[in-house]
Amino acid sequence: MNDPLRRKTRWRLVLGAGSESCLGSLSxxxxxxxxxxxxxxxxxxxxxxxxxxxxxxxxxxxxxxxxxxxxxxxxxxxxxxxxxxxxxxxxxxxxxxxxxxxxxxxxxxxxxxxxxxxxxxxxxxxxxxxxxxxxxxxxxxxxxMEKLAREVRQPFYGALDRRRRSLLKVAKNFDARTTLRRNLKNWQPQERRLVIDAPYFHSRVRRQTDRWQLILLVDESGSMMDSVIHAAVTAACFWHLRALKTHLVLFDTAIVDVTADCTDPVETLMKVQLGGGTDIGQALAYAHSLIENPRRTIVVLISDFFEGAPVDRLFGVARRLIADGATLLGLAALDAAAHPHYDENVARQLVNLGAHVGAMTPGELAEWVARKVG
Known part of the structure; x- marks a missing residue:
C-alpha cells in the first residue's frame, strides 16, 4: 500500500462511519x-x-x-x-x-x-x-480431548501378532485359518457343515516406540492460538502413549518448555503468552539440545514459518539437525477451520534441506508418526 493510500485509510479508521463520502469505503x-x-x-x-x-x-x-x-x-x-x-x-x-x-x-x-x-x-x-x-x-x-484422543491413539494400537493367541474376542482380531484347522474334527459330512466349538483370535501388541523421542515445537506468536490449543491437547494424547517420549515446547522470541505440564493441557494453555515475535531458529536449536538419539527422534515444528530472526540461522540449524539423522516435520499453522496459513518460501527451502512440510490435523499427525516409528 502506497503512503497516500495508507494515510487515507488511517484517517478513515480514525474518523469512522460517516467519512466515506470524502475518504471512500474500506475493504x-x-x-x-x-x-x-x-x-x-x-x-x-x-x-x-x-x-x-x-x-x-x-x-x-x-x-x-x-x-x-x-x-x-x-x-x-x-x-x-x-x-x-x-x-x-x-x-x-x-x-x-x-x-x-x-x-x-x-x-x-x-x-x-x-x-x-x-x-x-x-x-x-x-x-x-x-x-x-x-x-x-x-x-x-x-x-x-474426548474428540482427539481416539484418533491420536488409534494408529499406535499396533499390528496383529499372529504368533500369540488372545482371549479378547474382537471381530477384527478373528483368526479364521486357525479356527478352521482346530475345528476340523467337528466336520459333519452328511450336512456339509463345520461346527465351531472354539473360535481363535489374534493378539494385538503395542508398537515398539520406546526408543523414539517426539519433540513438539509450537509457535505461540501472533495468530497461532488455534494451533497452540490443538498442539497442547495433542501432546497430552501422545504423552499417554507411554512408550513414546514426548516433549512440548512453546516459543516466540523466548522458549518455554512445558513438558512437565503435558498431562494437563489446561496448565499448558494458561502459560501461553501470545503476541510476541518469532525466533524459529532458536527453538530448533533448543530441540537439538534435547535429542538423545537423532535416528530415533522426530521434531515437529508447528508454525506459520514467518521468521523474525535471521532466516539463515533457521536454515543452518535445520540442516544440522537433519544431517545428524533426526526427522524434521514442519506443520503449517491451521486455523479453527483447518485452513493452512504459512510462509511458502521458507517452507519450500526447508523441504529442499530434507524436512517434511505439510498441513495435518492432529489425527493425521498421529498416523504419520505411527508410520515413522512402526
Whole structure:
C-alpha cells in the first residue's frame, strides 16, 4: 500500500462511519479493523449503554458477542494498539463482561471461541474470575480431548501378532485359518457343515516406540492460538502413549518448555503468552539440545514459518539437525477451520534441506508418526 493510500485509510479508521463520502469505503483487513473499532468506540454516540442505535452489536446478556470481538482485536492489531484498545474498553467504556463478571462466565457455554477470548484476557482478570475462567478452559479442553484422543491413539494400537493367541474376542482380531484347522474334527459330512466349538483370535501388541523421542515445537506468536490449543491437547494424547517420549515446547522470541505440564493441557494453555515475535531458529536449536538419539527422534515444528530472526540461522540449524539423522516435520499453522496459513518460501527451502512440510490435523499427525516409528 502506497503512503497516500495508507494515510487515507488511517484517517478513515480514525474518523469512522460517516467519512466515506470524502475518504471512500474500506475493504479487506481495513474493513475488519473498522468494524472492530466501531464495536467499541461507537459507544460514544449511544444511549445509557453507550451503544449507538443500529450499531454493530449490543451488550444484552443473551448475546455473547464480547469474546468474538476480543479475538478479532488480537488478530487484527499490533500489541501496542491492543493494549490501548483493552485499556479504553475497561476504563472508558466499562466493557468488563469477560474480565470482571463471574456470572457471565459461570453460565457461558464452552466453546473454542470463548476459550481463546479467556486466554487473550486472563492477565486482566481478578482472582475470582480467573478461577472461573480456568474451569471454563478445562471444560473446553475436556471436549477437545474426548474428540482427539481416539484418533491420536488409534494408529499406535499396533499390528496383529499372529504368533500369540488372545482371549479378547474382537471381530477384527478373528483368526479364521486357525479356527478352521482346530475345528476340523467337528466336520459333519452328511450336512456339509463345520461346527465351531472354539473360535481363535489374534493378539494385538503395542508398537515398539520406546526408543523414539517426539519433540513438539509450537509457535505461540501472533495468530497461532488455534494451533497452540490443538498442539497442547495433542501432546497430552501422545504423552499417554507411554512408550513414546514426548516433549512440548512453546516459543516466540523466548522458549518455554512445558513438558512437565503435558498431562494437563489446561496448565499448558494458561502459560501461553501470545503476541510476541518469532525466533524459529532458536527453538530448533533448543530441540537439538534435547535429542538423545537423532535416528530415533522426530521434531515437529508447528508454525506459520514467518521468521523474525535471521532466516539463515533457521536454515543452518535445520540442516544440522537433519544431517545428524533426526526427522524434521514442519506443520503449517491451521486455523479453527483447518485452513493452512504459512510462509511458502521458507517452507519450500526447508523441504529442499530434507524436512517434511505439510498441513495435518492432529489425527493425521498421529498416523504419520505411527508410520515413522512402526
Amino acid at each position: 479487506g483487513q481495513a474493513a475488519a479493523r473498522d468494524e472492530a473499532l466501531a464495536y467499541l468506540y461507537d459507544r460514544e454516540y449511544g444511549d445509557g449503554r453507550n451503544v449507538r442505535p443500529g450499531g454493530p452489536g449490543s451488550l444484552d446478556e443473551s448475546q455473547l458477542t464480547v469474546p468474538e470481538w476480543i479475538n478479532d482485536v488480537h488478530e487484527l492489531f499490533p500489541r501496542r494498539t491492543i493494549e490501548r484498545i483493552e485499556k479504553d474498553a475497561l476504563e472508558r467504556y466499562q466493557l468488563q463482561e469477560m474480565v470482571t463478571n463471574p456470572d457471565l462466565l459461570a453460565r457461558a457455554q464452552p466453546s473454542q471461541t470463548l476459550l481463546k477470548a479467556v486466554l487473550h484476557t486472563r492477565h486482566l482478570m481478578n482472582a475470582q474470575v480467573l478461577a472461573l475462567a480456568r474451569q471454563l478452559v478445562r471444560r473446553v479442553v475436556e471436549q477437545l
